[in-house]
Amino acid sequence: MLIEAGSTRLLVDAGLPLATLQRQLTRAHLSVKPNAIIVTHAHGDHCRHAAELSEHFQAPLYVSEATRRSVRLGGRRTPRVFGPRAPFSIGDIAVTALTVPHDAPQVSLRFEHGGEAAAIATDLGEVPPGLLDHLAGCDTVLIESNHDHEMLWSGPYPYHLKRRVSGGHGHLSNAQTHGLLRSLDRGVRTVVLMHLSQTNNTPELARASAAEALCDHPATLLVSSQFGVTSLGAEPVGPPQLELFSR
Numbered sequence: 175m176l177i178e179a180g181s182t183r184l185l186v187d188a189g190l191p192l193a194t195l196q197r198q199l200t201r202a203h204l205s206v207k208p209n210a211i212i213v214t215h216a217h218g219d220h221c222r223h224a225a226e227l228s229e230h231f232q233a234p235l236y237v238s239e240a241t242r243r244s245v246r247l248g249g250r251r252t253p254r255v256f257g258p259r260a261p262f263s264i265g266d267i268a269v270t271a272l273t274v275p276h277d278a279p280q281v282s283l284r285f286e287h288g289g290e291a292a293a294i295a296t297d298l299g300e301v302p303p304g305l306l307d308h309l310a311g312c313d314t315v316l317i318e319s320n321h322d323h324e325m326l327w328s329g330p331y332p333y334h335l336k337r338r339v340s341g342g343h344g345h346l347s348n349a350q351t352h353g354l355l356r357s358l359d360r361g362v363r364t365v366v367l368m369h370l371s372q373t374n375n376t377p378e379l380a381r382a383s384a385a386e387a388l389c390d391h392p393a394t395l396l397v398s399s400q401f402g403v404t405s406l407g408a409e410p411v412g413p414p415q416l417e418l419f420s421r
């Protein structure tokens with residue numbers, strides 16, 4: 175995900191190699207250089223290319239203390255470490271991290287600038303106390319809707335992986351995301367579903383579940399794709415303030 179606010183551009187997670195990232199940026203009509211890269215946790219789909227991207231963009235890496243301890247990111251730059259709950263600034267963007275349960279230390283990140291806010295919460299096994307407050311007042315919320323319970327348990331994953339994905343330190347199912355969205359702050363204007371499993375979910379199932387949860391909520395609902403670009407421009411003219419993409 176790429177977030178732009180003021181004169182700051184943050185790349186959130188670094189699972190894509192440079193060439194793929196640049197192809198995606200071109201498709202989104204962006205020719206940008208992130209000022210910083212934040213890695214949420216030590217799983218390859220989020221951190222594998224952190225050193226490469228940090229070197230290429232000459233951008234510092236930010237990680238939590240727990241992530242710094244659990245993975246060698248490589249590269250010549252020493253990562254900058256942030257703590258949960260203590261807000262910190264990267265350029266023009268204020269960032270707050272909330273610890274969420276996953277099988278690597280993981281955080282949900284909230285970004286604020288000029289009275290607007292966005293938050294991302296992926297890779298969490300259950301909705302922890304404090305997450306709804308963390309998302310409250312956000313214009314945009316990006317939330318995991320990883321798997322459909324039935325598809326996971328009748329699907330091809332081995333038993334231990336099914337238990338891992340559905341466990342309290344795995345990923346949110348469509349039903350769990352439904353439960354969270356039922357209580358979502360009414361000020362949220364856009365909800366983006368992310369981190370959908372290719373094997374254990376479909377965009378249609380995830381969307382239908384979330385749409386039902388948001389039936390009397392005014393937010394716009396989007397479903398991101400691993401292979402496409404999801405862009406959220408704040409205004410129809412001028413440069414978009416917030417652009418996102420996934421693999």
Ligand SMILES: [Zn+2]
Nearest residue numbers: 217219220297
């Ligand atoms: Zn992940």
Ligand SMILES: [Zn+2]
Nearest residue numbers: 215217276297
């Ligand atoms: Zn993960």
